[in-house]
Amino acid sequence: MSQDSHQESFIKKYIFSQDHKVIGIQYGLLSLFFLLFGFFLMMIMRWQLAYPDQVIPIIGPLMFENGILSPDMYNSFGAMHGTIMIFLGVVPIVVGAFGNYLVPLQIGAPDMAFPKLNMVSFWSYFIGGFVMMYGFVLPGGAANSGWTSYPPLSDLATAGQTVWLIGMVFLITSSLLGSMNIIVTIVQLRVKGLTYMKLPLFVWSQLVTSFLLVLAFPPLEAAAVFQLMDRLAGTSFFLPTGLIHGGAIVDVAGGGSPILWQHLFWFLAHPEVYVLILPAMGVVCEIIANNTRKPIWNYKTMVYSLIFLGFMSFAVWAHHMFQTGMGQGMSAFFQITTMIISVPSVVILSGLFITLWGGRIRFNTPMLFALAFLPMFGIGGLTGLPLGLAPSDIPLHDTYYVIGHFHYVVAPGTIFAIFAGIYFWFPKVTGKQLNETLGKIHFWFSFVFMNGIFMPMFLQGIAGVSRRLADGGTTYAHAANTIHYNEFMSWSAWCLGLAQLPFIINMIMTLIRKRKDKVDPNPWKATTIEWTDTTSPPLGHGNFDTVPSVYRGPYEYSVPGESEEFTPQSKKDVNSENK
Amino acid sequence: MSHDNIQDHIKVYRNIFLALLTFTVLTVAISYVHFDLVWVGILVGLLIAGIKGYLVAANFMHLNNEKKMIYWILILTASFLVLLFFMPTLWDNNIAHSETTVLFDDPGGREYLEKSSH
């Protein structure tokens, strides 16, 4: 099939490409850039937290008035850190990059079901990112009402908020189109023999994630439209009557409800955290099965847990709102659903631990990251339980405990899974394998410093330090004995930045180094069919010279009686004729 | 789909069209009727809208004869839609009967007030 890819112009091949592999790489590069950028904002903020109101060395005088990150700028950087990390970093990389590149290959499809739409969703993401960034040059700076954009604050905030909302509309459009495409691809383009119960868990995780995106994002879009109307047309959907701002009553009709925003926002944003974590689980499943050389424990249970997790994630949103006076009935309902949803997460995590049992584990870089994911996600999940119960949530709400909790899920959790995925599929994408020594250096330093940043946050939070404080809580007498952790955490964060250098150097070196000998197309001895596709690399439009058929499940490692210790999904089952 | 079959379809479309027009007139007419209980009027209005919606979805959008996959997607969507509607109807800060709009209704406080007034 790759033969019929007649000469395409550079622009059509690499810029406005409709090839899922090229689009996946585009997504990957742009979202890695945004992840780095969001981290960069945080490194600057961490200076302000460790050394409040001292001039930032080197970059301070270049970037800021007086060389200090002012409280307003701190708010803006914090809001943009959250927004960028979630909507411009993690979601595009796990769904846009990994999903786009791998799903068609793992199900044996020639491309996504709608290649043109795929291109549109990437460019919609690009525009959304650009619009968001534009906020930084506006008077008053970028959005500064937190990534949650709670009104009435956000309704009355500077112009950056308008740009944030418009950017969100583009990003939502991008995610909606992308996830519909993934669902249709998985449902319609599976190759012969690949039934649902033979899908790799990564594909399952993408399917569930895409459903979450399709059904949860629209209510936020509705909310964004309302907030845009509030800001531009003077409506008061989110503004109550008699609101006082800057010493005067705000001149609007009033009668609106700030709580309304919180509902619509969290109706998206809780499923969104599963969008951040499910694909990461999928990646980790693939890598763990591959490197323990064992089938995943109880494949079907894992699948049903994923589905149940996705389904339940729509029924827990108000556990973010225990402070709003929702009444005991509602509060009980959402506490119960939150406890229920923790069950499938525990099942999945335990399943992965059980899979390790008795395996001949290969400790390569992807596996190290995947292994680290398990306890890190475990800590993140367990520390979430007190937040799901109103009595303990009320004192912990909006403290650094919350920041510690969800960062354990998304930073040493999802980000480690992303690293694992990059190391694992790099040979698939480029035909070259990343250097193991540099990879291990990257892993160990990242692992240590990640924990150095986030572990002390639990203690600070329990001591009562609020989040979103530009001075890191120096004025909090009641938490005085935890404030000095800030310096340690900040140094950990900067060292974490340094620890990414081996990774970046590794990628660049590997890419520019010329290798004469062709690498093995299946370097990890994996079973899923993307590794049997030999048409790419090098990059060319079209997958699979001969379309494979699938005869078996995705994780047939060390099957007794097979000639090799791994049995590719496309290997014909000799017994199948007899059955 | 054979030709006769399609001729049948066309007839169905015509009938649905007439039904929709009738219900439109009906719903406007009923809106002029005064119901003592406001919610009865709302219920009747929604009922008629529901019937019209069903007619469109079942016939023009062919939902009366669609593939299983589509039904599953719609059932999934409908169940989340119910949850979304959960939000205004069951919320305790429903302050429909208060004179003014209060930003944060505090049920604990209200209970306290009620108790202390006895």
Added chain:
Amino acid sequence: MQIPYNEKLRPDTGLYNAKLGIWLFLASEIMLFGGLFSAYVLLRSSNADFMMHQHYLNVPLATLNTIILITSSVTMVMAWVSLKLNDLKKYKLYMLLTLLCSVGFLIVKFFEYSAKFEHHLYPSTDNFLGTYFTLTGLHGLHIIGGMVVMIYLVGPGVKMWETNKERFTNRVEVIGLYWHFVDLVWIFLFPALYLL
């Protein structure tokens, strides 16, 4: 690059790709309008004076618009039936009629809006009018979006009929599904805003 099941039905699902795609899109639209409607319910139920300005809305004009939209749904489905009957001329006629209806709808909407502005009734006047303008405005945008696709499908897009009849018919079915959905939203918007 040939994507399977663009025009043929996949045996196990019985669907072609775009049909599944449009239904997923409509599912997301259901959630979008669901969010808008439930916000309306919340705002309305938490404010006793919410409907204060409802009597300014023009019921006869809105009734007219309802009839126009219902008619356009019928012409749309007839356009698709005409293709099934292999009659391109009739298809074009019905498609143009549908377009005509949508233009009519927008014109009526324009008169409604300008009458409101003349009476100094703006989205900012109160939350009922805010909801009215936002919901009907978004619905209007959906109408315009549908019109753009329809113009393409009677204009340059019709070329596909020569090369790939099946796929073209599928495209018309898909825009039809979208159009009926927009009609369906109006069926609920009309009583919710104007009557109840």
